[in-house]
Amino acid sequence: xSTGTATVRVELFGTPQLLTGxxxxxxxxRTLHEIAGVLAQEFPVLAGPVIxxxxxxxxxGYIFVVDGRFTRDAxxxxxxxxxVLLVSAQAGGAS
Amino acid sequence: MNAVHGRYLHIDLSAGTATAYPLPEAVFARxxxxxxxxxxxxxxxxxxxxxxxxxxxxxxxxxxxxxxxxITTASKIALTAKSPxxxxxxxxxxxxxxxxxxxxxxxxxxxxxxxxxxxxxxxxDDGEIRLLPGSDLLGLDPAATADAVRAELGNSxxxxxxxxxxxxGVRYASISNDGRLAGRTGPGAVMGSKRLxxxxxxxxxxxxxxxDPRGVVRAARELAERSLGPDTAKYRELGxxxxxxxxxxxxxxxxxxxxxxxxxxxEAISGERLFLEHRTDKHGCAACTIGCEHHYRTRDDGETVExxxxxxxxxxxxxxxxxxxxxxxxxxxxxxDRYGMDxxxxxxxxxWAMECVERGVRLPGRPEExxxxxxxxxxxxxxxxxxxxxxxxxxxxEGSRRAAEIVGQGSVEWAMHxxxxxxxxxxxxxxxxMALGFAVSTRGACHNRSSAYEVDFSDQLDPHAxxxxxxRAAARAEDRAAVLxxxxxxxFLRHCFSDFFTEAAELFVRVxxxxxxxxxxxxxxxxxxxxxxxxxxxxxxxxxxxxxxxxLLSGEASGLTAxxxxxxxxxxxxxxxxxxxxxxxxxxxxxxxxxxxxxxxxRMMHGYAG
Numbered sequence: 001x002s003t004g005t006a007t008v009r010v011e012l013f014g015t016p017q018l019l020t021g022x023x024x025x026x027x028x029x030r031t032l033h034e035i036a037g038v039l040a041q042e043f044p045v046l047a048g049p050v051i052x053x054x055x056x057x058x059x060x061g062y063i064f065v066v067d068g069r070f071t072r073d074a075x076x077x078x079x080x081x082x083x084v085l086l087v088s089a090q091a092g093g094a095s
Numbered sequence: 096m097n098a099v100h101g102r103y104l105h106i107d108l109s110a111g112t113a114t115a116y117p118l119p120e121a122v123f124a125r126x127x128x129x130x131x132x133x134x135x136x137x138x139x140x141x142x143x144x145x146x147x148x149x150x151x152x153x154x155x156x157x158x159x160x161x162x163x164x165x166i167t168t169a170s171k172i173a174l175t176a177k178s179p180x181x182x183x184x185x186x187x188x189x190x191x192x193x194x195x196x197x198x199x200x201x202x203x204x205x206x207x208x209x210x211x212x213x214x215x216x217x218x219x220d221d222g223e224i225r226l227l228p229g230s231d232l233l234g235l236d237p238a239a240t241a242d243a244v245r246a247e248l249g250n251s252x253x254x255x256x257x258x259x260x261x262x263x264g265v266r267y268a269s270i271s272n273d274g275r276l277a278g279r280t281g282p283g284a285v286m287g288s289k290r291l292x293x294x295x296x297x298x299x300x301x302x303x304x305x306x307d308p309r310g311v312v313r314a315a316r317e318l319a320e321r322s323l324g325p326d327t328a329k330y331r332e333l334g335x336x337x338x339x340x341x342x343x344x345x346x347x348x349x350x351x352x353x354x355x356x357x358x359x360x361x362e363a364i365s366g367e368r369l370f371l372e373h374r375t376d377k378h379g380c381a382a383c384t385i386g387c388e389h390h391y392r393t394r395d396d397g398e399t400v401e402x403x404x405x406x407x408x409x410x411x412x413x414x415x416x417x418x419x420x421x422x423x424x425x426x427x428x429x430x431x432d433r434y435g436m437d438x439x440x441x442x443x444x445x446x447w448a449m450e451c452v453e454r455g456v457r458l459p460g461r462p463e464e465x466x467x468x469x470x471x472x473x474x475x476x477x478x479x480x481x482x483x484x485x486x487x488x489x490x491x492x493e494g495s496r497r498a499a500e501i502v503g504q505g506s507v508e509w510a511m512h513x514x515x516x517x518x519x520x521x522x523x524x525x526x527x528x529m530a531l532g533f534a535v536s537t538r539g540a541c542h543n544r545s546s547a548y549e550v551d552f553s554d555q556l557d558p559h560a561x562x563x564x565x566x567r568a569a570a571r572a573e574d575r576a577a578v579l580x581x582x583x584x585x586x587f588l589r590h591c592f593s594d595f596f597t598e599a600a601e602l603f604v605r606v607x608x609x610x611x612x613x614x615x616x617x618x619x620x621x622x623x624x625x626x627x628x629x630x631x632x633x634x635x636x637x638x639x640x641x642x643x644x645x646x647l648l649s650g651e652a653s654g655l656t657a658x659x660x661x662x663x664x665x666x667x668x669x670x671x672x673x674x675x676x677x678x679x680x681x682x683x684x685x686x687x688x689x690x691x692x693x694x695x696x697x698r699m700m701h702g703y704a705g
Binding site: 011013015018061062063065069070072073085087089 | 324325326327328329332333337340341344345366367370371551552553554558590
């Protein structure tokens with residue numbers, strides 16, 4: 001990653017928020033893969049439970065939402081104007 | 096076949112009799128068990144036009160081939176009855192030891208018809224039944240009722256019970272067992288109409304053997320291991336309450352009776368805040384390795400309450416009513432459990448009343464007692480009034496659709512239901528697949544029978560995809576949900592399968608010994624949904640019933656128009672092979688193998704079989 005990489009605001013929900021104690025963080029990155037990698041570096045508590053340390057990418061139970069669009073596309077481009085959320089994937093229950 | 100008994104017990108409360116009847120293998124081969132089996136029996140036993148609160152409406156409890164096999168989360172019981180809320184199929188699932196007890200009686204299902212002469216406890220002891228006096232239990236909550244029944248009959252009995260709401264005919268009353276609820280569509284009101292305060296079940300029979308015991312043990316162990324992985328972490332660590340803050344951020348959190356999709360006080364009642372400040376512990380259902388049931392305790396100067404809480408209760412008693420005090424929300428959830436009422440319908444019907452007050456619509460009862468948005472005390476007071484059918488509560492016990500029809504004054508415009516069932520916590524204006532799923536769901540607005548929100552909350556479809564693509568995705572989600580509900584395994588497990596239909600079909604083969612491919616299993620899901628649809632058609636369903644509340648289809652705030660919803664619904668009917676009016680052509684029944692199944696069995700059933 002070049003030193004000129006823009007900073008992206010990432011909002012954390014659920015387990016990522018609890019682990020980091022932060023609702024919102026700012027990290028550099030041009031793609032979601034870069035964002036995930038930096039998150040794991042800056043918040044080591046995320047490495048393992050949320051982000052696979054071997055791949056630097058999200059575990060199966062997590063997904064990004066970029067500008068309202070859900071995606072697990074690691075190459076998805078982001079920029080300083082992007083709205084990026086990191087959340088748990090959804091599944092319903094009984095009753 | 097293996098893993099089932101191949102028979103059910105028909106209990107006629109009016110006559111005080113119990114009679115066993117066979118269930119042919121074809122029923123399990125085509126409809127699996129669980130909700131599929133219970134829907135099939137409902138279709139056989141419930142005549143068209145039956146009064147949901149009359150003796151002719153059957154209350155059905157069904158087990159499944161997977162119960163008792165050691166497959167994680169599979170200890171679920173399925174209930175069906177004609178719903179007092181919708182007049183259509185009412186089906187609920189509840190995880191519990193009751194499911195195991197029922198299967199150990201030697202029967203796959205109980206079909207309960209008629210009406211007891213007085214308040215009764217029905218004891219099912221293997222194949223024997225006893226009708227015991229139940230009037231002494233009136234007024235008790237479901238947990239206290241279960242304790243009293245087990246104190247009398249013994250702890251080897253498992254108990255399903257109703258609370259005061261079920262006794263008094265609240266149309267969205269639930270049935271409680273082992274602390275879990277069969278909540279939606281009002282089965283507790285049906286049970287109360289039969290004057291059944293409780294059903295106690297003891298089974299001492301051997302569980303039927305599975306076809307491939309070693310294979311089942313191996314597969315069950317693998318699935319249990321996967322159930323502890325990242326795909327279920329959300330449920331283990333935070334529970335579904337984690338949805339609230341995120342949904343508010345997305346603008347899909349129903350707020351103040353769907354007048355907004357974002358709640359300004361979402362952080363105060365967020366799952367994260369509840370976890371940090373109120374959570375006490377967590378539990379798992381019977382035979383479950385996930386353990387998603389999180390318990391919370393009030394932390395204020397009032398009476399201490401500890402209660403389990405899910406996202407649906409949290410949104411319905413929180414943002415939907417504009418209530419931002421987490422202690423009040425916890426007390427409201429505990430009251431719903433104590434009275435035995437579905438929290439979604441309770442919160443939604445109260446939110447309807449709150450909007451009536453906001454708009455100056457006159458309601459029954461004293462104006463100073465009417466609930467207002469954000470009024471935590473008013474929320475708690477109104478829940479109690481509903482549970483006891485007092486004052487305004489007597490009107491609200493009818494649910495939002497009927498209450499709005501009674502009150503009039505334009506209030507049907509903000510009664511947020513589909514087919515009479517109040518919407519769960521997903522604002523469909525920004526969720527296209529879920530909007531379609533709500534509109535066409537056979538039990539009314541339901542996220543669990545459709546699960547189509549998962550399409551919206553993923554990258555499966557381009558937001559601008561054509562209607563047919565949305566319809567295919569929604570239908571497939573519905574079919575998968577029907578299979579899960581009929582295998583009776585938890586939806587929280589579904590991402591633990593790499594290829595759900597393939598792996599679930601392999602499990603089904605190992606358990607039952609019947610042949611089943613992935614496509615045949617998906618087809619079974621479609622077949623189950625079609626059985627439900629056929630039931631609704633016989634009960635008077637028309638094309639006009641597949642829709643959404645007007646609020647969600649008009650105005651600039653809505654991302655969805657009536658015309659677009661209509662295009663989605665028509666596409667869905669095409670995917671299903673139905674005609675433009677949503678009716679099921681005879682040739683489609685033949686293709687699904689349903690015409691033969693329903694016709695043949697009608698000769699042997701001893702209930703209604705028109």
